Amino acid sequence: MKEIFAVRNFNTFFEMVSALPDDAACRQYLEQILWTNGTPTCPDCKSNEHYKLSSKGEFKGQYKCKECKKRYTVAIGTIFEGSHIGYKKWFVAIYLFQAHKKGISSLQLSRDLGLTQKTCWFMLHRIRKVMGVTDDEVQLDGTVQLDETFVGGKNKNRHWDKKVPQSQGRAHIDKTPVLGILQQAEKEVIERPHKVIPGKIVKETIYLKNAVVKCAVVPDTKGDTLKPIINKHVKDGSIIVSDEWQAYQGLNAKYDHRTIDHRAKQYVDQAGNTTNAVEGFWTWLKRSNMGVYHVLSRKHLQAYANENAFRYNNFRLKDKPRFDLTLQQSNTPRLTYKQLIGKK
Ligand SMILES: [Zn+2]
Numbered sequence: 001m002k003e004i005f006a007v008r009n010f011n012t013f014f015e016m017v018s019a020l021p022d023d024a025a026c027r028q029y030l031e032q033i034l035w036t037n038g039t040p041t042c043p044d045c046k047s048n049e050h051y052k053l054s055s056k057g058e059f060k061g062q063y064k065c066k067e068c069k070k071r072y073t074v075a076i077g078t079i080f081e082g083s084h085i086g087y088k089k090w091f092v093a094i095y096l097f098q099a100h101k102k103g104i105s106s107l108q109l110s111r112d113l114g115l116t117q118k119t120c121w122f123m124l125h126r127i128r129k130v131m132g133v134t135d136d137e138v139q140l141d142g143t144v145q146l147d148e149t150f151v152g153g154k155n156k157n158r159h160w161d162k163k164v165p166q167s168q169g170r171a172h173i174d175k176t177p178v179l180g181i182l183q184q185a186e187k188e189v190i191e192r193p194h195k196v197i198p199g200k201i202v203k204e205t206i207y208l209k210n211a212v213v214k215c216a217v218v219p220d221t222k223g224d225t226l227k228p229i230i231n232k233h234v235k236d237g238s239i240i241v242s243d244e245w246q247a248y249q250g251l252n253a254k255y256d257h258r259t260i261d262h263r264a265k266q267y268v269d270q271a272g273n274t275t276n277a278v279e280g281f282w283t284w285l286k287r288s289n290m291g292v293y294h295v296l297s298r299k300h301l302q303a304y305a306n307e308n309a310f311r312y313n314n315f316r317l318k319d320k321p322r323f324d325l326t327l328q329q330s331n332t333p334r335l336t337y338k339q340l341i342g343k344k
Contacts (some may be wrong), residue, residue: 011320013095026087027061031074033327043076044068078331079126089113093123098131098326099319103307125303130329132306140183141235142209145278146242147182148221150175151301176298177221178305181233182278185211212313213281215305217298223247241273281312 010019020026032038040050042065049066061073075081080090092113096104106121113120186209194200216229226247231254234240240255242248243262251257258273260266268274285308314322 011318013099013319016091016095016320016323020088020091023087024061026091027074029091030078030080030087030327030330031061033324034074034078034331040072040074042068042070043072044070079130080330085115085119085123089115090123093120094127094326095319095323097124097127098311098322101311125300127326128303128307130332131310131326132303138212139235140181140212140214140233141238142186143184143239143241144234145180145182145184145275146226146230146240146248147180147275147278147282148177148218148226148245149180149282150177176301177218178301179216179218179221179226179229180213180278180281181216181230182213182281183209183211184277185209207316210313210316211277213278213309215302215309217302217305221245221247223249227251241275243275284308284312 010016020029028038031040035041039048040052040063041048042050042063045065045068047065047067050063051066053062053064053071061075062071063073064071075083080087083090093104093109096109096112104124106117106124109115109120109124110117115123185207187205187207189203189205191201191203194202214233216233218225218229223246227250230240230251234255236254238255240248240251240257242251242257242259244259248257248259258269258271260269260273260275267276285305314325317325
């Protein structure tokens with residue numbers, strides 16, 4: 001994570017509302033986060049040479065590039081581009097959405113912000129899309145657990161389903177398979193002198209590697225579908241732990257592949273190999289999120305999975321840095337309303 005030169009500091013939602021009291025303050029904060037040292041940068045030619053446009057333009061943060069003569073604001077290319085909602089309401093939505101363990105529903109947000117539910121539904125989808133965005137950049141390594149689960153359905157069983165024994169890979173009518181890839185945390189407990197009390201020794205847990213989960217919504221759970229995704233996201237030579245599902249056969253060509261025999265009710269083998277963490281993630285998803293969203297369609301499932309992976313992967317961050325991280329990712333290709341509802 002890039003170190004953020006933040007002009008204003010706050011630690012809670014309450015403090016943010018006073019630290020960033022209006023759209024202009026929020027916009028300046030975003031400029032600090034997205035531009036190096038907050039220096040205006042042309043989105044087209046990347047030049048820092050600019051004119052600041054006066055009066056109304058200045059309030060909106062409009063600049064003109066000295067090189068290519070184009071006008072721009074920090075919103076160009078972000079989820080805020082072309083939005084009439086105003087930065088402050090956006091910031092409130094982003095803060096609440098990433099800070100609340102269960103997210104927030106569009107209905108609740110529309111009451112809180114005084115916007116229509118449709119507008120809020122669209123805002124949340126844009127936020128959700130940028131929350132999960134860093135996932136593709138870094139390959140997982142160390143010890144990596146694999147597992148799939150089945151989600152959704154048109155009938156009343158609209159929840160993350162527990163895998164039915166012996167049924168992996170079979171067609172689950174109107175359920176969508178999701179592959180989970182989880183890098184295990186590596187930590188060690190060290191002993192060090194107490195920071196205040198002389199002579200006292202305390203124990204401290206040091207994280208050498210964070211737990212990181214990635215989810216991929218997949219059409220089926222065959223080897224030809226799963227293996228390219230695993231190869232892309234897991235570094236060669238890593239330890240991979242999975243159950244004995246046949247789709248995972250052949251992974252030992254590139255990885256140290258260890259299998260757990262779930263049919264024999266084995267969950268941790270004698271060497272300590274387990275898929276408990278990734279299975280725990282599925283359970284966590286069920287409890288943390290699915291109560292908030294009443295409708296979960298296959299079309300939006302990847303975005304929901306990414307949203308939850310983001311919360312899981314950054315749970316040790318405090319709300320403010322996680323908020324900053326979300327803003328930092330806000331300049332990824334934005335989602336238009338037509339894309340979202342599937343119209344061209
Ligand atoms: Zn330019």
